[in-house]
Amino acid sequence: MSRVPRGEDSNACKDDTYPTQSTKYVHELYNHRCFSPLTSSLKALAGLFNSTVECFEFVQLGRNFEKDFQTSQLKLDNARLRLSRWGKSLGLNDNIQDTQSLGTYFRADEDIKQAESLLGQIIELFADAEGVSNKFKSRKRSDDTSLMTYSPQTDLEPAIADLHFKMRQLSIARQNRSGLREKAKWALYEEKHFRRLIEDITELVNSLVELFPASEELQRRLCANEVSMLGENEKLSELKDIATAQDKFLADALTGSSEHVGGSYNIVFSGDHNSGLQIAHNIGTMSNTFNKGT
Template sequence: MTEAAGFAFAILGAFNDAVRCFEYIQVARNFDKDFQTAILKLDISRLRLARWGQSIGLDRVEEGMQTLPGIIGSQDDHEQAEKLLRQIVELFTDAERVSAKLKPLGNDSNVDDTVNDLDKATASLHKKLKMLSLKRFNPRNILKKTKWALYKEKYLNRLIEDTTELVNGLVELFPAAQPERERLCEEDGSQLASDQNVSLIAPIVAEQDPELSAAIKSRQSAGGQIFNITFAGSQNHGLQQGYFSGQQTNNFGVPPQK
């Protein structure tokens, strides 16, 4: 591992910059499609990147550390990882430059606080996805930088697609991290599967993060076999069968209250 000496901290710096990009981007109120879906797409992209970082131990890298904890990689692998992360930063920089040209003159009201306009279900998912991302990696040195907004769906989709491809490349660089990545994915899947609004993001997750999609479905399938039924009354007999999820309370033999 000596050939990779000094690269762990460089990767951490590039990774921190890449994750930090998500702190500065917003979706304009006059986004030409559903801005709520756009926000969730960004949330899922951020979570996948953050999960990759934790899977290779970036959350444990500190100044002075020279190698990634528990992950063996060549110098070329470490250099390529840093390069891919820098490319993610460049994607956001390019998207910001294009969006600046589309921004309505003298109209900042379309930019600020779009998250406050989310409906209850989307706001709940947005909050949970952000919480999961911060659990995986909380970026350091968040600058007081002016936030910028996306206005067009095609630029958002291009940003998401290109970021997804770069994260795919990061995943392929360190195959030894797969067991840890799968474990973290199961944790995220468990948290999301229990959310009553998870169906809203199912198509997005399936497209952007297939591993997470599989983890959510697996958890839902397992959870669907667990149920808790409470019977009350003096004459409880009969047959109840079928597929149940959650708690059911049945009062057989109890006269209805008038």
């Protein structure tokens, strides 16, 4: 056995187990063996992740949603945010180079194939929903009012619009923006199809999260950052209700945040001569006990 010649490619993997062959052939074999499979698979997965998150950008909701439009838009935004968080926790939003560190999560090629399958199914859900939308439109006149759509930019209540904008920006920031497509928007006109879409996406993202349990801690930290970015908002309780059904990590983070802000405090002043001024800011319950010794 002899070593691989190093004159032509100093970056070739060093191994003493291959017989001497043409330098070009051996270098190609080594590069494929040591770098290509994982790197190529991860790049493909990252591209698929990017395309899947991007699907949410093109969906509009029809006027038939009426009073449920506000909540439905938040459900769509939360589903997108959750998927973007999953990809961010695995480093799929970055330029895939450091495969050694990514090996913490991607221990088997089968995991990558399973993730690709799940992301592909989400893309298929959007494609199917768009097909249903096109069939609905084909049965209507072009001036039919049932084809009118809402615009998140103009039709959301201010507090919900703020949540929508912030969740959208968080999701976009987690995408690799280099390969985004130009695509026409399309609308979901019937709530029953929207509900099914959200339910199916939630189940598939559940499977993605369960596939890489080592990333759970980072996802929870990302949730804490999301809550901080969302800030104080009168509609956070509504978002929390939505997250309880489709995004446990965010629901837990919102619950922890509200408990921290609205906690209970007990202040005891002991002794017989208490005087002076106490200045503080409190949200939640507070009880005071005066003139009682300890």
